[in-house]
Amino acid sequence: MLTTVTAGPYTIRGVSVGGVYTSLAVPELGLVLDAGVSPRSAAAIDTILLSHGHVDHIGALPALLGIRALHGKTSPPRIVMPAEIVDDLRGALDALSRMQRWPLAIDAIGMRPGDDIALRGDLRVRAVRTFHPVPSLGYVVVRRVSKLRPEFQGLPGPEIAARRRAGEAMLVHEDRLELAYATDTLVTALDHAPELRRARVLIVECTFLDERKSLDAARAGCHIHLDELIERAAQFENEHVVVMHVSQLYRPDEVAGILDRRVPSELRRRMIPFVPNSASWPG
Numbered sequence: 001m002l003t004t005v006t007a008g009p010y011t012i013r014g015v016s017v018g019g020v021y022t023s024l025a026v027p028e029l030g031l032v033l034d035a036g037v038s039p040r041s042a043a044a045i046d047t048i049l050l051s052h053g054h055v056d057h058i059g060a061l062p063a064l065l066g067i068r069a070l071h072g073k074t075s076p077p078r079i080v081m082p083a084e085i086v087d088d089l090r091g092a093l094d095a096l097s098r099m100q101r102w103p104l105a106i107d108a109i110g111m112r113p114g115d116d117i118a119l120r121g122d123l124r125v126r127a128v129r130t131f132h133p134v135p136s137l138g139y140v141v142v143r144r145v146s147k148l149r150p151e152f153q154g155l156p157g158p159e160i161a162a163r164r165r166a167g168e169a170m171l172v173h174e175d176r177l178e179l180a181y182a183t184d185t186l187v188t189a190l191d192h193a194p195e196l197r198r199a200r201v202l203i204v205e206c207t208f209l210d211e212r213k214s215l216d217a218a219r220a221g222c223h224i225h226l227d228e229l230i231e232r233a234a235q236f237e238n239e240h241v242v243v244m245h246v247s248q249l250y251r252p253d254e255v256a257g258i259l260d261r262r263v264p265s266e267l268r269r270r271m272i273p274f275v276p277n278s279a280s281w282p283g
């Protein structure tokens, strides 16, 4: 039932149908993006980034928490989300915990656009603004690489160590934008946060693909239409653009053909449709 694609160094595994369910795991980064379904393989991952509180993105979170217990995970997962929904999500999980007499504990982290937190190792995640009728966020995963400042690069090791001990600022930090995630948003999110278009891999919603939904209707629901990605085709610097959250108006086996016909080839060759397996459709 799960879809798996490879985008550069990253595996993206999960399910995504616009308005129905979305959850994508990126094991190399130790991340799950949204929790609209609860595949067992995602329960092994300790950090979940939630884009917003619509149930097609968070509805399976309680199930995912339950499966973690079966995996022998004893510490609560870290759940990153828009700051505005932390109390509501806690309240919902408290009610479910009382009902099943088993705690669904989470380590909740509320973020606002521009906030930045450490994930693990040299990875950080930055929140960016998205535009939806409810509080929502996009995320950019950044690898922070520390390097010796150029003026110190010729120094012998012991001298570098001594200067560092003395508290001298020897290092510069370089942020490499590894992966970005933006779903359930007006396309203007891509204009306001150019780092989305510069990340090595961009995972972006493309709910509507052709005239079956008008651009105006797509915008009224705060969703992205393929016309809007095509308009911006020259702006994507990403190595790969993974398009997901495709509406059930489109059969999975017709999506690649629509992209082939409509998307300029320079962008199309970097674009990866993330749609359900046809064999499991409608699922």
Ligand SMILES: [Zn+2]
Binding pocket: 018, 019, 020, 022, 054, 056, 057, 184, 245
């Ligand atoms: Zn959605």
Ligand SMILES: [Zn+2]
Binding pocket: 052, 054, 132, 184
């Ligand atoms: Zn939504």
